[in-house]
Amino acid sequence: MHTKFLTNAALALAIAGAVVPSVSFAAQHHAAKAAAKPAAHRKAAAESAGTMPPLPADTSLASGAPALPAKAWLLMDFDSGEVLASANADEPLPPASLTKMMTSFLVEEALRSGKLKKDDLVTVSEHAWCRGSSTESCMYLPLHGQATVMDLLRGIIVQSGNDASKAVAEHMAGSEEAFAKLMNAEAKRLGMTHTHFVNATGLPDPDHKSSARDLAILARAIIRDSAEYYPIYAEREFKYNGIKQGNRNALLYTDPTVDGLKTGHTEAAGFCLVTSSKRNNMRLISVILNTHSAQARADESRTLLAWGFNNFEKATPIPANTAIATPKVSYGKVETVPAGLAAPWTLTVPRGQSVQTSVQLKPNLEAPVAKGAVIGKVIASSNGKPLAEVPLVAQADVERAGFMLRTWQHVTKLFGK
Template structure:
């Protein structure tokens, strides 16, 4: 393999600014992530399994969105409201027992109003019973890599036996990211400030929707055991962040602590695009090929998260095959590239042939073979 170091910019790097330390966050557990890259900007106790209260409903809504997008259910489907759903205590959408409610209205009731009755009704409509739906929730959690989550019901209320659902801040972050990226057609519901059902208008409990125009989701939660919790997502100048706080002291505290995290992430970090699909990063010599050279490039869009203003300090180290012989197709892996900042590897990926190169005829192959032989004698 041969190595080549590439500077991303020929401009002189600006004087490196001091990166302030992350703010103190008054929560039992928290995490902040760049949604595009998956880079964790700050975290504390993010893998501790804690009661999530109504943050549970993000999973309930996620499964409904999966079923809709898979064609197994539609917004216009009518869900029957059982006595169990109707009697469920806590926050309500105020569905009527024995009635039929559109799935779309139930979904809005779950997301905007945090309706426990709507959550049970959705669970029963999808899985036949809330117990069966809880098993489905655990299956989806496993598929999403949510290793510290356990679901017993669709609402997040404590069970009659005193048990409760469990989720970690990192698991909630994974679920929020999947909701945003996998089911974007439904995500706008999380930004709606109020919903009226059965003649009753209720506001969204996420107060950041009313304070910060960049915040467009997601969900609040509270029980005595869980404290005040909030999963939030915001987008500014093409950068999307997801934050999770669990176990804060009050409604105001969960908003303030979340705002601290979002402000820190947006002010001091940026989502930087490294490569587009097909970007050429070098040209390599081809031996015994119909062409004498091949362009080497990237076959995926690549984004990284870096301290704001330091893009000019990035370097890329390219390792490619020392002797590339003709007879390969476009997309063939011919090396790798590592992108670093301050000796930290931010991206490592394959380098591929932008175009294929056919094998040369016998005369050119003979000439190139002799050339390589001679080079080998004198190197």
């Protein structure tokens, strides 16, 4: 069968080669007509052919951002949360199983707070039970059986189990509908402003939506707050009930710098992928929503991450443990206080871009001043455009002066001395 196919293909190529000279004018004519078609026609043609038209960046902090065949995409710097480039980042779209990042995050939060324990047993209801349908992802939990919270967490993250997601939702909130309310409350707390969850799985529902920006915010929260459990997102396989399933994130197998996070796919959502990659001292988060194949979501993520790492670098506007300013303090035992940063400060900026800093102090600073108190801010900018700002804090205590000294200081201030 394969031999016949190859023979026919070779014959077709030979015939095509023989007639190229006679149809070259026609080909040029059709190409010119295609180029003249409106963008909407080209988009429809691309989608009917099983592909997506390239979507160029509508925001980018560096030149040369790729155009990617997806309905939305985004690249975020993990440390700062800054969006380095994006396209259609705020349109609410079906997130498919990317939803399960919120499900797993709520489980991780409950484990951290003690509301859940790793070896707690969760019972599988008929609603949660997966009947083995080929149309959904399953952990294949037995009906009315029990599984530990940690097994379910792996079933959600690695195997993308709808049954695991429903079972833990019912265990934590009483019903999947009640769990969705917890999901939405957490989304609001994180600042996910274009997200509404209806279920714990991402199964299709017209009211179940999220955006590329919101999903990057969620991914950042998982990496930042769930350090103990985040390595699970890099696990390539998980075996439960005698069934071993591989992680669907192809980048985990081909790029050692990738350590998460989640894939998703439904007919409405297309193929989706949220990825995190750390190279040297920089971690980037990429989001691809609604592209045309599993291969495309992996390829587009690789392209986006490669562009980010090639075009951005870390900058340190001010070294740590440096006194930036010595503002005056009224009515203190000393007249000034050294001011600096509370923590090391790094920015992700386009390669070769210079960064300038300026200091803004709180006016009329008076004692007492406690070490660590915020007394101003430092603003980083480049080419006149603000990039970021951090608090400026007192690096020492300043005690309030006694009555006589304060009186003298007040008098000298009145006379401008």
